[in-house]
Amino acid sequence: MAVINRIADFAPEMTEWRxxxxxxxxxxxxxxxTAAFVVEKLQEFGVDEIHKGIATSGVVAIIKGQGRGPVIGLRADMDALPIKEATGADYASEVEGAMHACGHDGHTTMLLGAAKYLAETRNFAGKVALIFQPAEEDGGGAGVMVKEGIMDRFKIERVFALHNAPNVPVGQFVTTPGPIMAAVDTFTxxxxxxGGHAAQPHNCVDPVVAACGIVTAIQTIISRNHHALNDLVVSVTQIHTGSAENIIPDSAYINGTVRSFDPEDQDMxxxxxxxxVRGQAIAYGVEADLVYFRDYPPTVNDAAQTAFAAGVARQVVGDANVDDTIDREMGAEDFAYMLQARPGSYLFLGQGDGPVCHHPAFDFNDEIAPIGASYFARLVETGQPRK
Known part of the structure; x- marks a missing residue:
């Protein structure tokens, strides 16, 4: 693997940061x-500008190259998940009920590694904008940063991001042009x-039976209303009701998620x-209200920028370790908002076998941090060469 030698030199530091x-x-x-730590490191590296407080706690740092040229954006997410950690690591979370179960600590570290190298070498034209983003997991921090004007404010012309990939071989990059991740909607x-006594159901209007009927009917949306060859997921993930075996409750709560790529599927x-919901409510004699919320849009890679990014990845890990023809997946990612605003690409970097993201035993593989940092750095040097 052609990890940049200088980045390999400070790989132990990156492990400490992570x-x-x-x-x-x-x-x-x-x-x-997290942002304060990022700013401290960026100041140590000698970046040219640091802009804080974007989307509450986001940071954008600017490194100037040599000579005039465009601005390329590199993004890392910083937030964690509300999960109790079960890794047993000696550096495990010290915050009760929260952990980095998706590797955003590693993503931030990789971008910091690239920042240190680029601030030292400045072997590129134009500028690089380093985007450290909060609220990827919940809140759409990427969309907020875009709404707050980072693309225009910093004159970013194209933007790239990277995510670790459990159970993909260490150091293997995978991506695809066009849609790579789905839109995510939620419904409640x-x-x-x-309610009343369970021994007297005739005196009650049972929301439990109605909720079961609604959930069963929802299953027909995929099986009977949707073309079988198109990607679509409708999953009921929560049903909450009741408090005891001898009480028919007053109410029931249903929650779920929808994953799609086509706005017509969302509409349907x-x-x-x-x-x-209306029909089942009438059938069971209950009242039922639906709230449907359209959240992150599909993550759509620009074809030309994905070809460029895959070519850069090949410089770092070799042809055999880059696959730019993978199938799209039904997960979601708020980097979609940045790709709506500017052309760019989203890649995954394999970190080897182990627990998947969002699992309490997940841990980022520090071995891949220099690879990701080298990829980020080479994006800048290759995409904006000195003249």
């Missing part, structure tokens, strides 16, 4: 301590009946959910 960040996970937009259904699912 494990420090792992101990101090922060959620959502409240990544203030509140069912209101009339929302329409059918409304029809099902």
């Amino acid at each position: 494990r420090h960040l792992h101990r101090m996970p922060e959620l959502g937009f409240n990544c203030h301590n 259904i509140n069912v209101q009946g009339k 699912v929302e329409r059918r959910l409304n029809e099902i």
